[in-house]
Amino acid sequence: MFAINLEAGYIDAFNGHDLIYSDRFFLGGENTIRGFRYRSIVVTNDAGTFVPDQFGFAQGGDHFVQANLEYHFLLGGPFRVLLFTDAGGVYGAECGKPAGDALCHESGRIRYSAGVEMRILVPVFGAPLRFIYAKNLDPLPADEFENFQFSIGTSF
Numbered sequence: 001m002f003a004i005n006l007e008a009g010y011i012d013a014f015n016g017h018d019l020i021y022s023d024r025f026f027l028g029g030e031n032t033i034r035g036f037r038y039r040s041i042v043v044t045n046d047a048g049t050f051v052p053d054q055f056g057f058a059q060g061g062d063h064f065v066q067a068n069l070e071y072h073f074l075l076g077g078p079f080r081v082l083l084f085t086d087a088g089g090v091y092g093a094e095c096g097k098p099a100g101d102a103l104c105h106e107s108g109r110i111r112y113s114a115g116v117e118m119r120i121l122v123p124v125f126g127a128p129l130r131f132i133y134a135k136n137l138d139p140l141p142a143d144e145f146e147n148f149q150f151s152i153g154t155s156f
Contacts, residue, residue: 003082005068005156012062021053024060025090027111028144030151032066033086035113035134040144043092043108048140051092051107061090061108068156070117078121080128084155085114112137113145117155127153 013019028036042058043051050058066088073081091108115134122129132149139145 001072001074003068003070003072003156005066007066007088008064010063019062021057021060024062024092025064026060027064027066027088027090030130030132030149031153031155033088033111033113034084034115034117034132034149034155035086035136035145035147036111037144037146041088041090041111043090044140044142045107048109049142059092061092063092064088064090065110070155080119080121082117082119083115084117085112086134087112111143125152130155 009025011019011023011025026039027033027041029038033041039060040058043061045051053059066086068084068086070082070084075081087110089108089110113134113136115132117133118131119128120131121127130149130151130153132151134145134147134149136143136145
């Protein structure tokens with residue numbers, strides 16, 4: 001059995017307001033790009049390091065793309081093993097202003113992971129226990145990557 005998830009998002013400020021930190025997009029974690037730490041995929045520059053906001057924190061993007069592909073093996077009973085590959089990126093203007101600004105350019109990159117996951121459906125929870133082993137397919141020095149992750153619930 002195959003499972004496919006495709007997502008994209010775009011956000012823009014209006015009426016002269018700026019986007020605040022929590023309005024922006026971040027990826028990473030067991031429900032987006034597995035293996036990467038939760039919310040660790042942010043806007044990066046050409047060197048692969050994060051683009052800071054005005055307070056020095058990693059800047060989320062004003063748009064993102066994400067794709068997940070899974071192949072499920074039913075083992076019987078509550079057990080399921082699946083192979084997966086995830087890809088996604090967070091994008092924004094490197095200087096924090098709209099990309100049309102003369103001093104700004106679009107920045108970000110696609111991040112990739114692949115691995116294997118075991119799911120055990122526990123009726124008490126009503127959702128599967130997920131044991132995830134992931135491999136970073138394009139490691140960068142600034143990546144926050146965890147090869148092993150655990151979660152309760154579905155992936156997408």
